[in-house]
Amino acid sequence: MSFGSHAYVADARNDTVLFNVNGELKIRADAVVNVFDSGFMLGDGIWEGLRVHNGRVAFMQDHLDRLWEGAKALDIDLGLSQDDLRQRIYDTLTANKMTEDVHIRLMVTRGLRSTPYQDPRVVVSEPTIVIAPEFKKPDPKTAERGLALYTVAVRRGRADVQDPGLNSHSKINCITACIQAIKAGADEGLMLDPQGFVATCNSTHFFIVRKGEVWTSSGDYCLDGITRGKIVDLCKANDIPVFEKNFRLMQCYSADESFTTGTFAGLAPVKSIDGRTIGDGKRGPLTKRLQALYLAHIHADTAA
CATH class of the missing domain: 3.30.470.10 (Aminotransferase class 4, branched-chain amino acid transferase, N-terminal domain)
Structure with a gap:
């Protein structure tokens, strides 16, 4: 399972x-x-x-x-x-x-x-x-095999409804999103914001790679993720173009690479979104490089 x-x-x-x-x-x-x-x-x-x-x-x-x-x-x-x-x-x-x-x-x-x-x-x-x-x-396979994501109907809400930046115990919207993804045969749900732009996954943050650039959402409709922030900082420190911006689902389908971030697994590659294969369906070179940079960052932090 x-x-x-x-x-x-x-x-x-x-x-x-x-x-x-x-x-x-x-x-x-x-x-x-x-x-x-x-x-x-x-x-x-x-x-x-x-x-x-x-x-x-x-x-x-x-x-x-x-x-x-x-x-x-x-x-x-x-x-x-x-x-x-x-x-x-x-x-x-x-x-x-x-x-x-x-x-x-x-x-x-x-x-x-x-x-x-x-x-x-x-x-x-x-x-x-x-x-x-x-x-x-x-699971060691998580770092290589790739996740299958499914875009769910549940949207990330506005801050005046339930602030998505608050790491609260109330996670029913994310649970509902996860259930939809599971029923569709996917690993996790990809969630959009109220305007229809890509926001985040139900339990992790979401990134794509297009033409050497790393994109993630604006951050307006997702938790202020610790790992997400570390990856953005690592990109900047290593001359990897990175953008926190609004982008559309169709731009994800044609991405060269995609990955998720979270405290538990770090960076996990994404192999498909809504049945569309991302890149060649395997972990991409930039994803692999960022995995190594992130692990080195963890070791430096804990050693200090």
Whole structure:
């Protein structure tokens, strides 16, 4: 079974891994939240996906800054500093003896509610903070075999409806997009913005390569992706023409190469969109070069 860019290698160690729930370490099976938790009840919260390399979380400060920005937008006071949360994350990794090929789901919700109701004034606890690490290595084939994308009917919304830049627990639009793609026999859904321009995928960011130029969306209708931003910066630093712009779906079909970006798999090549083969259907040379540049960037960050 394929899970698109999130395909992974199963690891039996995860059965007994320790999760951190509000500062307490608990065996995975016992790491639960109350049914009155805001995240479970209403999707009221924010999250980050983190990768561990060489015993360090890659681009930790970028992720913490994005988390704090989201918390400010939702008027959630985490009740601890970035340094406190950073230490809690590393304490959890140490307890699990985790140093490599680890993925962390860091989740923050508004906390427990006294009754099933959306008004934040019924919250009766501090925020719920869960650190869920797993031994999770991306399927090595993902970096080469290519994803099949399908353009879904679900659009990325405007900021005055639900800000697509907010990494919220409420992901029903992306889930619906993913379901449509799966039903169409694809790996992931390609989503358009309200004007019909290409925006992003349901769980990753999207790039195409045309005549040596790297294109990605304007960013107006997608999450401020950490990996997306690193690829744009790497292109600029290595004299690779890169553009954040509006472009049409038909321009994707005739692209020379295409790839997605995300914290878990890094860069994953795209082999087809809506049944159209991209390039020769194989990982392109620029995609391969950017994969190497990105891995080197991760190693430099975690070594520092």
